[in-house]
Amino acid sequence: MKRADTTIAWYGALTTRHRLMKLGGGLLIPGMLWLMFFLVIPGLVLVAVSFLTRGAYGELEWTFTLENYRRLAGFSLFGWTADYLIILWRSLVVAFVTTLVSVVVSYPLCFFIAARPERSRYLWLTLVIIPFWTNMVIRTYAWFLILSPEMPFARLAALLGFIPAGAPLYPNAFAVYLGMVSMFLPFVTLPLYASVERLDWSLVEAAQDLYASRTRVFTQAILPQTLPGLSVGIILTFIPAMGMFVVPDLLGGAKYMLVGNLIQQQFGPSRDWPFGAAISMALMVLTMVGLQIYRRKGKEIEVL
Amino acid sequence: MMRKVSLLIGILLLYTTVAASGQELRIYNWSEYMDEEKMPADFEKRFGIKVRLDIFENNEEMVAKLQAGGVSQYDIIVPSDYIMPVLINRKLVQPLDHAKLPNLKNLKPLFRQTGYDPGNVYSVAYQWGTVGLMYRKNQVSGDAVKSWSVLFDEKKQPGPFWLIDGVREMMGIALVYLGKDFNSTRPADLKAASDLLVTAKRTKNCMGFKSGVGGKNDVVAGTAVAAIVYNGDAIQSVTEDPENLAFTIPKEGSEIWFDSMCIPARAPNPDAAHKWINWLLEPEVGAALSNYNQYATPNVAAEAYITPEDLNNPGIYPTPEIMEKLHFTKDLGKDNRIVDEAWTRAKTR
Amino acid sequence: MRRSHFLTVAVSWLTLAFLYLPLVGVAVFSVNDARRGLVWKGFTLKWYLKLFRNEWILEAAWNTLLLAVISTFVATVLGTILAIAMDRFPWRRPTRNFLDTILYIPVVIPDIILAASLVVVFGLLRLFSSFFEPGLPNMIVGHVTFQIAFVALVVRSRLGAIGREMEEAARDLFASNWYMFRKVMLPLLMPGIMAGAMLALTLSLDDFVISFFMAGPDSQTLPLFIFAAVRRGVTPQIHALSTLIMLITVVLVILAERFTRR
Numbered sequence: 001m002k003r004a005d006t007t008i009a010w011y012g013a014l015t016t017r018h019r020l021m022k023l024g025g026g027l028l029i030p031g032m033l034w035l036m037f038f039l040v041i042p043g044l045v046l047v048a049v050s051f052l053t054r055g056a057y058g059e060l061e062w063t064f065t066l067e068n069y070r071r072l073a074g075f076s077l078f079g080w081t082a083d084y085l086i087i088l089w090r091s092l093v094v095a096f097v098t099t100l101v102s103v104v105v106s107y108p109l110c111f112f113i114a115a116r117p118e119r120s121r122y123l124w125l126t127l128v129i130i131p132f133w134t135n136m137v138i139r140t141y142a143w144f145l146i147l148s149p150e151m152p153f154a155r156l157a158a159l160l161g162f163i164p165a166g167a168p169l170y171p172n173a174f175a176v177y178l179g180m181v182s183m184f185l186p187f188v189t190l191p192l193y194a195s196v197e198r199l200d201w202s203l204v205e206a207a208q209d210l211y212a213s214r215t216r217v218f219t220q221a222i223l224p225q226t227l228p229g230l231s232v233g234i235i236l237t238f239i240p241a242m243g244m245f246v247v248p249d250l251l252g253g254a255k256y257m258l259v260g261n262l263i264q265q266q267f268g269p270s271r272d273w274p275f276g277a278a279i280s281m282a283l284m285v286l287t288m289v290g291l292q293i294y295r296r297k298g299k300e301i302e303v304l
Numbered sequence: 305m306m307r308k309v310s311l312l313i314g315i316l317l318l319y320t321t322v323a324a325s326g327q328e329l330r331i332y333n334w335s336e337y338m339d340e341e342k343m344p345a346d347f348e349k350r351f352g353i354k355v356r357l358d359i360f361e362n363n364e365e366m367v368a369k370l371q372a373g374g375v376s377q378y379d380i381i382v383p384s385d386y387i388m389p390v391l392i393n394r395k396l397v398q399p400l401d402h403a404k405l406p407n408l409k410n411l412k413p414l415f416r417q418t419g420y421d422p423g424n425v426y427s428v429a430y431q432w433g434t435v436g437l438m439y440r441k442n443q444v445s446g447d448a449v450k451s452w453s454v455l456f457d458e459k460k461q462p463g464p465f466w467l468i469d470g471v472r473e474m475m476g477i478a479l480v481y482l483g484k485d486f487n488s489t490r491p492a493d494l495k496a497a498s499d500l501l502v503t504a505k506r507t508k509n510c511m512g513f514k515s516g517v518g519g520k521n522d523v524v525a526g527t528a529v530a531a532i533v534y535n536g537d538a539i540q541s542v543t544e545d546p547e548n549l550a551f552t553i554p555k556e557g558s559e560i561w562f563d564s565m566c567i568p569a570r571a572p573n574p575d576a577a578h579k580w581i582n583w584l585l586e587p588e589v590g591a592a593l594s595n596y597n598q599y600a601t602p603n604v605a606a607e608a609y610i611t612p613e614d615l616n617n618p619g620i621y622p623t624p625e626i627m628e629k630l631h632f633t634k635d636l637g638k639d640n641r642i643v644d645e646a647w648t649r650a651k652t653r
Numbered sequence: 654m655r656r657s658h659f660l661t662v663a664v665s666w667l668t669l670a671f672l673y674l675p676l677v678g679v680a681v682f683s684v685n686d687a688r689r690g691l692v693w694k695g696f697t698l699k700w701y702l703k704l705f706r707n708e709w710i711l712e713a714a715w716n717t718l719l720l721a722v723i724s725t726f727v728a729t730v731l732g733t734i735l736a737i738a739m740d741r742f743p744w745r746r747p748t749r750n751f752l753d754t755i756l757y758i759p760v761v762i763p764d765i766i767l768a769a770s771l772v773v774v775f776g777l778l779r780l781f782s783s784f785f786e787p788g789l790p791n792m793i794v795g796h797v798t799f800q801i802a803f804v805a806l807v808v809r810s811r812l813g814a815i816g817r818e819m820e821e822a823a824r825d826l827f828a829s830n831w832y833m834f835r836k837v838m839l840p841l842l843m844p845g846i847m848a849g850a851m852l853a854l855t856l857s858l859d860d861f862v863i864s865f866f867m868a869g870p871d872s873q874t875l876p877l878f879i880f881a882a883v884r885r886g887v888t889p890q891i892h893a894l895s896t897l898i899m900l901i902t903v904v905l906v907i908l909a910e911r912f913t914r915r
Contacts, residue, residue, distance in 0.1 A: 243763020
């Protein structure tokens, strides 16, 4: 549909709409082309691959099938098992708990930092940012030390009978949760802080003056105001947590497998790209849902 | 500012291209399978070719890397016997030029006519060995380790232990423990083996699955009291600490394997690769390798230089009784898939 | 300044301790004179010295740096242009939504899916061109892909903060597009661009998953090196390497604060 070329004033410049669009389009092209080639198209290829078959020696066979999705739903060569659904569910639970704990712990931390004198606030924030920027492999394996048999934590657990004497406090689910929370905590704290900093405390005081209970003060006065930052924090934690594989690999030791490990295994030793692609698709669906929520709620805050 | 930045980028790129030139041999080998400092240094001194070493922990990981592009990036790979058909079938390895390998004559006849590559078309034997159980003597009794039940039977477990993170080794051991064939492809057998592994994995004492080298390191460090490991790795540590460490092969049986050197199909420097293989076939070099990593050598000329203790060590050179219980892993062709699924099942439940 | 509830303070301190305990542990044992175990055997710097003599570690460090610098540069340029294109032009609603969605995908997607799709695509493209062999170029491509989105988002929010007045004023004074960009928009935008670049830099240094899937034999990076080593058994040398990396991170964070607080 060809629109008439209207003259408009745009940012002080007198120009036609078409000329503006041409310039805009031209500027868009480098970035968008890159994202198209290396993000969107590979994503589509991955979808296609999820319908292929794995050859006898691990190569890609170009026969289309729904077998991978059937296998994901549990219909394996050994009869129906809920194995993969369990892993997907487990990843969801771990991501949820990680996010929940991070949120619960972040609020006090944010209030604490916001209550500091203005000059020292950025110092405290820096303290949170430093682990955030430290490489995830280092942050994860560092737990090996804390959870090793000679440390009091492992000794206590052995005393209580959770683990055999002399064993380290990993690999197991507890260690994975520890690693996940310590990994994602700053992801919630930093966006949340951006909201907490702008909190209008007068509203909180008003609620307290009206004899509102602690919980109501929180849910009615604090929570709504911090919702933008909270939403960003939740999305930045929940979704990556579902796809995480370093933490479960190092701290879970194949005893506690999550979706990330499963995918990595298919692209590694199992050499089953189609199945790996199918699992990635399942994860992708969950991601897209989260993306929609992020766009609706988190738009108001400029945390990045 | 832009000019300074582009100048900097230019210098960086120039440096990388300069650094990349010069003859290089890229080896993709198992971890701790040779003296990773001395051997490359010796080779470089002799031939003037720099050696770059990359490591893997199991065969499947190695093949995955090759299929993902490694086939044109490595000059030497060290696959086990059962994975050779995969490599040959997928055309991931190239035929060897025997004219460049005069030392081939040093190999024992058994290794010149193997089942997987008769006539050494693609491979030259590197070392051979077994898989077994390494344990700490003061916490695990010598009697208990006569059977794999020391790991699979919860009542008999002596403490924290690792299972081995290799699909064929681990599934095979589970299968023979249950009295089935090491290479069985029957769904009922594989399901039972998979279930056994899941049950064992879930016990308090099982730490999970780790590579042979990783498990060995943990037993040496004391964080585990037992682990399924490759015999050479174990014997290396036992020799350093015979008071506390020991190695054995339980009665139900285990795996025997041959590892070979191959050249990937599109290796960047096949000439250097041939030099390496031929050099490794020299008697003193082959013996140095085995004396270091404590595996068995396929090189009959090298045997003259191997320490007598090693030659008499049943852990390295198994006695005929032990040999009877050892099984070769066979390539299963299309049936590989069901073993893979059983393995994924064992790891994911 | 408000007085905080005792519980808030307590939880906050505990949380910070929780975050730092493992890292401090690594730093402490990097100077312990013991090959293994957690018994304190005396202070030593020998593990650090061994690091500098290990040429594979030095090479991994160089690769990490090269990868980070190149990918940050490319991503910052592309991302800035993209942000300007998205924000300073009158797109219609559907176009705007579409562009937005594409931009948010790399930010939100679990990086393993991004890595998996690149592995597959590069695997297929490899049959046509050897550029797609695993190695540094592939890793750069992977990094730039997710960095662009972050840079674009940061720069875009800065563009929003700048507002229209300056540009309109410049145009009123008959400035050409290019002049206006160079002399007016760019200087105003610089803090945002720097912030975006620093963010991209740390994302690249911190990345593990994308590098893991795209690496080739001569493109080992520090995170990959540490991961492989840790799986076989932790040594004090790894602690030393990790502590060094943490110190460099601290320096980077402080530098970033300086740049973006201008």
